[in-house]
Amino acid sequence: MAERDETEQTEVASGADEAGNLHTSRRNLLRLTALGGAAIATVRPNAGLAQAAVSALKCQIPIPDSANAGKWVKNDGTLVKSGTANSYAPPSNPLKGEDVKNSLKYGTTYSGYSSQQTNAYNNYIKKLTVGKQGYTCYASVMTPR
Amino acid sequence: MAQNSRYHAESYVAHPVVTTADMRLLFHRASGETHLLADPLPDMLILLGEQPDTIQGLTTRLCARLGVAQDEEAHAVVGHRLDELEAAGLVWRD
Numbered sequence: 001m002a003e004r005d006e007t008e009q010t011e012v013a014s015g016a017d018e019a020g021n022l023h024t025s026r027r028n029l030l031r032l033t034a035l036g037g038a039a040i041a042t043v044r045p046n047a048g049l050a051q052a053a054v055s056a057l058k059c060q061i062p063i064p065d066s067a068n069a070g071k072w073v074k075n076d077g078t079l080v081k082s083g084t085a086n087s088y089a090p091p092s093n094p095l096k097g098e099d100v101k102n103s104l105k106y107g108t109t110y111s112g113y114s115s116q117q118t119n120a121y122n123n124y125i126k127k128l129t130v131g132k133q134g135y136t137c138y139a140s141v142m143t144p145r
Numbered sequence: 146m147a148q149n150s151r152y153h154a155e156s157y158v159a160h161p162v163v164t165t166a167d168m169r170l171l172f173h174r175a176s177g178e179t180h181l182l183a184d185p186l187p188d189m190l191i192l193l194g195e196q197p198d199t200i201q202g203l204t205t206r207l208c209a210r211l212g213v214a215q216d217e218e219a220h221a222v223v224g225h226r227l228d229e230l231e232a233a234g235l236v237w238r239d
Contacts, residue, residue, distance in 0.1 A: 030219035034222060035225055039183040039184075042233055
């Protein structure tokens, strides 16, 4: 069969008994020592990557995170008690990944909010750390395509 | 349980395959993924595509196909390789 022939072509006997070497090499395929590495590697299509990029733009960042609901955002992005001077009420809805990307990259303000508010929200976003709500979205927004 | 369940694979000829010196590149239409297979995975897929089988049954057929003696070691390796093929979505159990 063709499949067998292909396999046999890969076996290069160095002068010795060809059939014997072939047998040994095939035998080795089924030895436990052959289990050192994976025998299969998978290449995924680019469509998957494009899809991930799209979903990054559709993700959302809540400000503040639900554990700090009701708090306001100071200029520097820290969360403070509502009504604190030099701080701003949080956006009424979570910010969209695409808007965050545009704001961080091109300085656009969030629709319906002043540039000071935008600045405070962006400073909050930049302080997000692993495990915080919105961090994954921020990270994917900032990942270059 | 795992010893007795039968492994299935699509007919091997259904996949476009490119053969290189020591690997096969197999395009899996259903998932759109391309798998690089080392020996003896293509042989295992060919055999399972012809007929679903248990680890034991496949080991027997594979050893016969490759012309090598069958033993416990071969059985263990076939089981391990089947796990890899299953993880890649190329075989499944009933």
